[in-house]
Amino acid sequence: MRYHTPSTYEEASAVAAGASGLTRFLAGGTDVLVQMRAGMVLPDDLIDLKKIPGTSEISRTEDGGWRIGVAVPGIALGAHASLKADWPGVVEGMELVGSTQIQGRATLAGNLCNGSPAADSVPGLVAAGATVEITGPDGSRTVPVEDIPAGPGKTNLAKGELISAILLPARGQNAGDCYLRFIPRTEMDIAVVGAAVSLRLDGDTIAEARVSLGAVAPTVILVPEAADAIIGTTLDDAALSAIEAAAKAAAKPISDKRGTTEFRVEIAGVLAKRAAKIAYARAKGETA
């Protein structure tokens, strides 16, 4: 195995594009090192991104959004008060990933590129309308987060392409987000179902919303029907019933040891409803 420490994303992309064997990018390493140890993935070229300037930084963008480096660990997101104030749902999703030790290393970009349908940090990013900057052999482009996962363990990134930053839009006023997951214990588990809601209010009425579900399809999914169910409402009982129904209709989970199809569908509705309530309260400036 060759260990590379490129100093730019272009260089990292060139190494990956020119490699003939198996390639892996290394940020936090909490998935890659486990796969290497298990013998599932034995890279010929391992490209450590952490020597690239900016990979560990969180910075405000010109439009008032955020640019998050690919090696920023969960613990740094949780410690960033302004980011957490803007996007509590995004941060709480990442903070649910693993233990304190894992939080010291695990990253948003890694959680996204690992391609798990149950990735806890991804629904929050999708609901937030986050995008990723991709650097590849043909230059860089920006795509929505929901376009990255292709299926369990798979992404739509082409050979030589890598994520070079996570971009969150400006939060703006009267807005809130939330991520909730169901697990049968209190900590250190994989989501049986996850749901994220981000919304903006005009007075008491929801003007914009995005809803995302995790662990109920081969990828984390954006559910426009669930957003439509609450847009134009004050999140009254009828709207809550509508978002519940829309989330259940969109959920197409498998049955496995962590939950049956029927259970996951039911929980998708419940969590979408609860996440919407919390996001609404946060948009109102209430602490929830």
Add this chain to the structure above:
Amino acid sequence: MTKVHVQTKINGDAVEFLADPRETLLDCLRDHVGLTGSKEGCGTGDCGACSVELDGTLVCSCLVLGVEANGKTVDTIEGMATGNDLHPLQRKFIEHAALQCGFCTPGILVAAKKLLEVNPDPTEEETRYWLAGNLCRCTGYDKIIRAVMDAAAEMRQEVA
């Protein structure tokens, strides 16, 4: 396989070693540096027996490559006591009999030490969440939590 020259500061001392890039920091600590206090339980980041601080951040050393430690500081269980004087956490673990086989203990001590640096007055719930990534199959955790809470109380009084 070309080995990589790694320069680190471990428990305050400058340490150099040659690492195969596939070796974990845990392997390097144990096999190249001779610091065998950090244990390999699962090797996949689930059990926390290999907990160390890397540039002041609590991590599983089994999920860090040795080569990644180049230019960084590493703090392990071996640096916890000051000479023959045990750290208050170490003393309290003995007083409360918060260990049986002892395999998980170095990792738990390293993790608990970091907790008390970040939060000198944690609640029991905060302590249990912080240590959720440190598995112990002997004690049932209760004595561990009591030892950490007692050490925290003693350390707060010492400062005051």
